[in-house]
Amino acid sequence: MKAFALLLAAASFLLPLGAQAQETAPDVLVKNVTTEVLDIIRKDKDIKAGSTKRAIELVEQKVLPHFNFTRMTALAVGKDWRQATDAQKKALTEAFKELLVRTYSNALIAYKNETVDYKPFKMQPGETDVTVRTQIHQSGAKQPISLDYSLEKTPQGWKVYDVIVAGVSLVTNYRSSFATEVRNGGIDGLIKTLQAKNKSLEASAK
Amino acid sequence: MKTGLFKKISTLATIAVAAGLLGGCATSGNPKDPIEGFNRVMFGFNEGLDKVIIKPVATGYEAVLPTPIQTGVSNFFSNIADLMIGVNNLLQGKPAQAASDAGRVLVNTTMGFLGIIDVASSMGMEKHEEDFGQTFGRWGLTDGAYIVLPFFGPRTARDTIGLAFDVYTDPVSHVDHIPTRNTLLVTRVISDRAQLLKADKVIEEAALDKYSYVRDAYLQRRRSLIYDGNPPKEQESTSDAESEQKSAEADEAAKVALRQ
Numbered sequence: 077m078k079a080f081a082l083l084l085a086a087a088s089f090l091l092p093l094g095a096q097a098q099e100t101a102p103d104v105l106v107k108n109v110t111t112e113v114l115d116i117i118r119k120d121k122d123i124k125a126g127s128t129k130r131a132i133e134l135v136e137q138k139v140l141p142h143f144n145f146t147r148m149t150a151l152a153v154g155k156d157w158r159q160a161t162d163a164q165k166k167a168l169t170e171a172f173k174e175l176l177v178r179t180y181s182n183a184l185i186a187y188k189n190e191t192v193d194y195k196p197f198k199m200q201p202g203e204t205d206v207t208v209r210t211q212i213h214q215s216g217a218k219q220p221i222s223l224d225y226s227l228e229k230t231p232q233g234w235k236v237y238d239v240i241v242a243g244v245s246l247v248t249n250y251r252s253s254f255a256t257e258v259r260n261g262g263i264d265g266l267i268k269t270l271q272a273k274n275k276s277l278e279a280s281a282k
Numbered sequence: 283m284k285t286g287l288f289k290k291i292s293t294l295a296t297i298a299v300a301a302g303l304l305g306g307c308a309t310s311g312n313p314k315d316p317i318e319g320f321n322r323v324m325f326g327f328n329e330g331l332d333k334v335i336i337k338p339v340a341t342g343y344e345a346v347l348p349t350p351i352q353t354g355v356s357n358f359f360s361n362i363a364d365l366m367i368g369v370n371n372l373l374q375g376k377p378a379q380a381a382s383d384a385g386r387v388l389v390n391t392t393m394g395f396l397g398i399i400d401v402a403s404s405m406g407m408e409k410h411e412e413d414f415g416q417t418f419g420r421w422g423l424t425d426g427a428y429i430v431l432p433f434f435g436p437r438t439a440r441d442t443i444g445l446a447f448d449v450y451t452d453p454v455s456h457v458d459h460i461p462t463r464n465t466l467l468v469t470r471v472i473s474d475r476a477q478l479l480k481a482d483k484v485i486e487e488a489a490l491d492k493y494s495y496v497r498d499a500y501l502q503r504r505r506s507l508i509y510d511g512n513p514p515k516e517q518e519s520t521s522d523a524e525s526e527q528k529s530a531e532a533d534e535a536a537k538v539a540l541r542q
Contacts, residue, residue: 179488186480214477215349219360219409222511243506243513244499246488252312253494269490277487 102227102234103197105142106208110192113138117188128281131181139180144228144235145173151238152250153266156258164263171270176246178277180239190214192223204229207240312494314501315428324430325493331433332475337482340475352476354398359470360409361390361397362453369451370412374420382407411507414451415444419508428497436500 100108113134117123122130149169150157160168195209205228211220226238239246257266315321344352368383386402386409394401403409418440419425426439437445449455454470457463489495506513 175488179484182487183484186484214480215353219411242503243511244502249495249498249502250490252498253490256494257490273490 100233101197102199102206102225103194103208105227105234106210106225106236107194109139109142110210113184114188114192117184123185123188126185128178128181128185131185132177135177135181135184140173140177142234142236144230144237145169145176147228147235147237148172148176148247152247153254153258154251156255156263156266160263164267167267168263168270171267171274172250174274175270175277178274178281179246187212187214193220206234312497315497317427317429321428321430321497322493324432325496327432328430328435329492336471336475337479340472340479343472344476344479352473355469355473356477357390357394357400358397359454359473360400361387361394364390364409365453366448366451367410367412370414370417371410373417374412379410383410410510413444414447415441415504416508418444419504425501425504428501436496438501438504441504 116134116138117131120130120134123134146165146169149165149172152172153160153168157165191213193211193213195211197206197208199206205226208225208227210223210225212223213220221242222240223242224240225236226240227234227236238248254266257269261268312318347355364383364387368380368387371377371380371383386407387397389402389405389407390397390400393399400409415438423440425441429437429439429442431437431442431445434445454463454466457466485492485495
């Protein structure tokens with residue numbers, strides 16, 4: 077009986093902790109992930125030497141779990157997303173994810189020594205779609221670059237679905253070139269183009 | 283000189299329109315970019331110029347000069363620009379920002395040794411980014427067709443008119459001593475370009491087609507600037523996975539609606 081009470085006490089102690097971990101506020105999430113990743117990037121020997129591969133590993137491990145790539149791909153593809161089959165959607169998401177991860181990793185390497193400021197964040201209770209604003213201060217530059225993250229609330233916690241650099245969405249910026257690809261070669265054409273792009277980038281990376 | 287500049291720009295615009303009509307067949311049908319054929323040629327020209335001259339010089343500049351000196355140079359030009367940024371804020375009906383910009387110029391020119399040190403920013407007076415193109419946008423002028431200008435790069439029709447006003451009112455272009463003026467103009471181009479060096483590789487890798495990537499980024503950026511970094515959301519956002527499709531459609535519909 078005593079043991080049971082103890083277990084119950086332990087459970088009631090652990091339960092809210094678990095729930096809390098899932099409910100990490102979006103601004104805290106962005107801050108934690110950024111701090112952790114920048115910390116590793118600044119220390120890691122391979123990344124210091126310019127290893128894109130290592131940086132990609134890091135991003136895949138630390139950053140990826142907090143992104144909703146299906147949503148990102150749907151936003152980038154726009155109205156053509158409707159005509160894609162489930163298999164095509166999957167292939168598109170996979171290829172687009174690879175491209176974005178590589179771009180993001182290289183940006184992290186390029187800007188690793190800059191400082192990040194977190195702008196004050198306010199959220200109404202019950203909100204499910206928010207923007208967390210940060211600023212990158214570049215040494216030698218007159219103006220900081222804004223770097224904003226759009227997040228949505230999912231059952232798995234807050235997930236990033238757009239990254240906006242200096243007012244430019246890295247996701248919707250692809251929309252017109254994706255539309256052109258789809259017009260020329262259909263959804264499969266777009267998938268092939270993305271895969272070819274990824275392959276050529278992989279071949280030229282260290 | 284002043285009217286000459288206007289003439290030059292209006293001639294450019296005419297050429298742009300004419301070439302666009304001729305090169306109309308080369309477009310991929312983007313409604314924002316009716317003269318894509320001409321624009322792609324100009325984009326290629328600017329890229330070539332950058333590759334051969336501007337980028338190598340900017341790379342050398344960045345490699346040779348210590349960072350504090352680069353910051354000083356960039357601050358110096360930033361301070362000069364703050365003057366017209368203030369005027370534009372005033373024209374846009376933002377007197378508080380305009381006053382802050384005037385304060386920045388006052389503080390930085392005196393305490394900051396002719397603007398070399400940005401004292402005002404450390405005092406909490408935020409740097410703004412305004413120009414005549416944004417002012418006209420604020421006044422309700424639509425942006426019009428996308429145009430790639432030689433040397434100046436991407437603009438819209440509205441921003442091209444804005445650019446003419448920007449150049450006309452640019453304090454640097456009014457320096458009487460010609461060698462000094464030219465040195466200042468060149469240094470400013472190099473200093474600005476040096477700050478974009480890191481972005482080069484990222485854009486190169488990210489873009490499927492660099493021309494349209496740069497175009498769409500420019501259009502998005504200008505939209506964001508007109509709203510001072512808080513443009514109304516273009517997409518309608520829903521969170522559950524099933525409505526992805528719906529949200530993408532709504533997003534597209536919103537975009538189309540915006541274009542009209």
